[in-house]
Amino acid sequence: MASVGSSPWLGPEPDGFDSRLLSVGAEVEIHGVQSRPILNGRRGRVLFVPEEAGGRVGVYVVPDPEVWAKAGFNTPPEAIALRPQNIKPWCWPSGKGPRAPAAVAGGCFADEADARMFSEILDLARLFVHELQGRSDVTKEGGGIHSLRSSPEGLMTIADLTDDALLYWDLMPVSPGVFGSMSASLAAQLQEQRSGAGSSAEPPLRALVEEVTSGPDVWRWGLPACRLEGEFILVEDSDEGAVLVLDGGDTGHSGVYLALGIAEPIVPKILQSGAQLPIKLRMRLLPFRGRLVYDGTMMGTGPMGSLAPTPPRVAARAAERVALARAAGTVITGLHSTAGPPAALTDDEGSDNVSADAGGSPPEGITSEVREAWLALQAAQKMEGPPWTMRRMAYSENLNRNHLYAWVAAPRMVGGGATRALNPTPEEVLLGLVECVTRSGGRAPKAINVDSKVAIRGTRALLRGTGVVVGYYPPGHA
Numbered sequence: 001m002a003s004v005g006s007s008p009w010l011g012p013e014p015d016g017f018d019s020r021l022l023s024v025g026a027e028v029e030i031h032g033v034q035s036r037p038i039l040n041g042r043r044g045r046v047l048f049v050p051e052e053a054g055g056r057v058g059v060y061v062v063p064d065p066e067v068w069a070k071a072g073f074n075t076p077p078e079a080i081a082l083r084p085q086n087i088k089p090w091c092w093p094s095g096k097g098p099r100a101p102a103a104v105a106g107g108c109f110a111d112e113a114d115a116r117m118f119s120e121i122l123d124l125a126r127l128f129v130h131e132l133q134g135r136s137d138v139t140k141e142g143g144g145i146h147s148l149r150s151s152p153e154g155l156m157t158i159a160d161l162t163d164d165a166l167l168y169w170d171l172m173p174v175s176p177g178v179f180g181s182m183s184a185s186l187a188a189q190l191q192e193q194r195s196g197a198g199s200s201a202e203p204p205l206r207a208l209v210e211e212v213t214s215g216p217d218v219w220r221w222g223l224p225a226c227r228l229e230g231e232f233i234l235v236e237d238s239d240e241g242a243v244l245v246l247d248g249g250d251t252g253h254s255g256v257y258l259a260l261g262i263a264e265p266i267v268p269k270i271l272q273s274g275a276q277l278p279i280k281l282r283m284r285l286l287p288f289r290g291r292l293v294y295d296g297t298m299m300g301t302g303p304m305g306s307l308a309p310t311p312p313r314v315a316a317r318a319a320e321r322v323a324l325a326r327a328a329g330t331v332i333t334g335l336h337s338t339a340g341p342p343a344a345l346t347d348d349e350g351s352d353n354v355s356a357d358a359g360g361s362p363p364e365g366i367t368s369e370v371r372e373a374w375l376a377l378q379a380a381q382k383m384e385g386p387p388w389t390m391r392r393m394a395y396s397e398n399l400n401r402n403h404l405y406a407w408v409a410a411p412r413m414v415g416g417g418a419t420r421a422l423n424p425t426p427e428e429v430l431l432g433l434v435e436c437v438t439r440s441g442g443r444a445p446k447a448i449n450v451d452s453k454v455a456i457r458g459t460r461a462l463l464r465g466t467g468v469v470v471g472y473y474p475p476g477h478a
Contacts, residue, residue, distance in 0.1 A: 022046050022057060025216030028087040030059065030080075038070050039080070045219055047079045047226070056081040060223065062170045062177075101290030101334060107241050107265030109291075115263045117208060118288050121218060122295060126161035128178045128185075129168055159297040162284075163399065169222025179222060183213045217287045226335055228253050228292065229284035231301055233310065233318040236277055237267035242294075243331075244285075245318045256325035258333045259285050260293045275300075275307045278315040287335045360465035370427050370462075373434040378466045380437050380444035387447035388414065388436070389473045390429060397422060407436045415439060424450070426458035433468075449473035 022028070026046045030039045044061035058079035103110035109118075123145045148154030170177045186209045193205060212218050220226040230253075232244040241258035242265065259266060270279065282305075283298035302308030310318075325331045362374040388409045394400035405424065406416040415436035419428045429450055437444045447469040450456055460470040 022049050022089070023216060024048065025214070025219060026089055028057075028059060028089055030061075030082065030087055032086050033082070044080075047220065047223070056083060057087060059087060060220070062180075102288075104240055104260060104291070106239060107237060107267065108261040108263060112263070113204075113207075114289055117211060118293055119262055119296070120208065121212060122162065122165075124182055124186075125165040125169075125178050126158065128182050129161055129165040132168065132178065132181060155297075159299075160399065162295060162297050163394070166222055166227070167395065177222075179219060186212055217289065221286055227284060227286050228257065228335075231280055231282050232257075233278050233280050233314065234267070234270065235318050235322050237265065240333075241292075242266040243322055245321050256322050256331050257285065257292055258331055260291050262293065262296060266294055270307075273307060276309075278310050278318050279307060280310050280314070281307075290334045292332070292334055362465075363462060366427070366462075370430060373430050374462070374466060376434050377430065377437065377444055377463070377468060380442055382446045382467055383443050385409070385445065387449045387469075387471060387473075388433070388445045389449040389451070390424070390432065391451050391473070392422070392424075395422070405432070407432060409445065423452045423454040426455060426462040429455060429459045430462055444468060447471060 024046055027043060028046060029041065029043050031041065033039050039061070042061055044059040046057055047060040048058040050056055059082050060079050102114050109115040126145055145158070148158050165178050168177050169179045186205075190205055190209045228246060230246055232246050235243045235245060237243070238258070241260045244257045244259055245255075246257060247254050261269075267277070270277070270281075280301045281298050282301055284295045285292040286295050287293075299305035300307035322331075362371045366374070386409070388407055391406055391408055392400060393404040393406065400422065403419045403422055403424075404416065405419060407414045415432065417432055417435075419425070424432075429448075433444075433448060445468065448463075449471045450459055451473045453472065456470065456472050463470050
């Protein structure tokens with residue numbers, strides 16, 4: 001992860017320091033891990049901290065399929081649980097500790113500067129993913145983003161760009177990802193402005209750079225566990241934000257939430273369209289300055305994204321949940337520090353090793369076509385180099401109705417096609433891979449990655465004995 005104004009940790013070796021002193025977002029370096037030494041020297045960010053002194057710290061490291069495979073993880077974890085003695089602080093977030101949540105007024109940010117910064121970061125991310133994907137010039141300048149907001153088609157483009165920006169937040173098949181590119185660009189702008197000014201940069205740019213590169217929230221937007229998205233029930237309005245109920249959602253969260261609009265509250269916009277509360281909406285909330293903030297893209301759950309009435313029983317159940325949450329004090333206003341996604345333990349038994357052994361026979365019960373492909377892959381010459389990755393073009397039926405995918409051997413694409421369903425079957429992975437191997441003169445990679453958690457286990461079982469390691473390449477929305 002890029003950082004601005006960071007300096008190496010200069011204190012004594014942290015032998016059993018109180019891990020509760022770490023803040024979410026603090027940059028740390030991993031060292032002294034015996035079971036997976038390949039992780040040593042890598043830097044990551046604190047994703048969650050323990051409630052007890054000396055407890056394990058959840059550390060997020062940017063996905064690197066080849067490193068994860070060598071470290072013994074078939075499926076890269078979102079966080080690694082490390083003992084305090086295996087990390088040392090590298091760069092602390094601005095403020096060197098928890099910040100007070102942003103002030104709220106009338107359901108949105110009380111400070112216009114907070115709203116402006118949140119919008120600017122999202123628009124920058126949309127521009128960067130547009131540039132990294134080599135798309136049309138419609139959003140080449142910031143004014144292009146703003147002009148898109150004046151039409152329904154433009155709003156759909158903004159929604160697509162937002163989805164793609166979060167999907168490729170940390171890693172793209174042939175680039176470092178949106179966050180890394182954006183951070184590096186902002187750091188360069190800051191340095192250039194400082195050089196020109198002689199001493200200090202303009203406060204707005206300096207604040208923006210610090211929030212993106214050193215703040216506790218923006219860096220983790222690409223992690224599904226650190227954002228909320230799915231079909232919410234918008235129950236009511238309040239001065240503290242829109243009151244929303246989410247069950248499961250796309251990222252596994254459930255609860256009653258308070259969500260802020262950016263410059264304007266959420267609910268009045270909905271009511272102006274003629275809808276009545278409660279109403280079900282598909283939307284996304286991002287953590288920012290200790291709050292949950294609507295990202296500016298939403299749609300109804302009716303045909304073509306239209307607003308549809310909420311069945312009375314569903315509405316009544318949602319209202320009851322809100323009342324119970326308020327009475328219990330469990331209404332959620334932000335995604336904070338001590339809770340995190342399941343973390344893989346290090347220096348413990350249970351390492352999930354992968355094998356690239358080539359030998360044996362095809363599995364029983366497969367079709368003749370799949371058997372022929374299996375034998376061809378086993379016999380193929382295995383090449384050194386980075387894994388080939390099967391990437392779907394998008395991760396929802398709305399955005400990928402034809403279930404298109406591509407095989408990428410960075411920096412080139414070696415093939416592609418379509419699957420019957422949004423998640424490929426192991427057989428489809430094998431057949432698509434062998435087609436690419438044929439195009440490559442009968443040479444196959446030693447390792448592949450698949451971006452579907454649904455398909456990974458079966459694909460690994462099917463390809464066992466072919467001499468090809470199967471790993472997982474995590475997208476933001478899979």
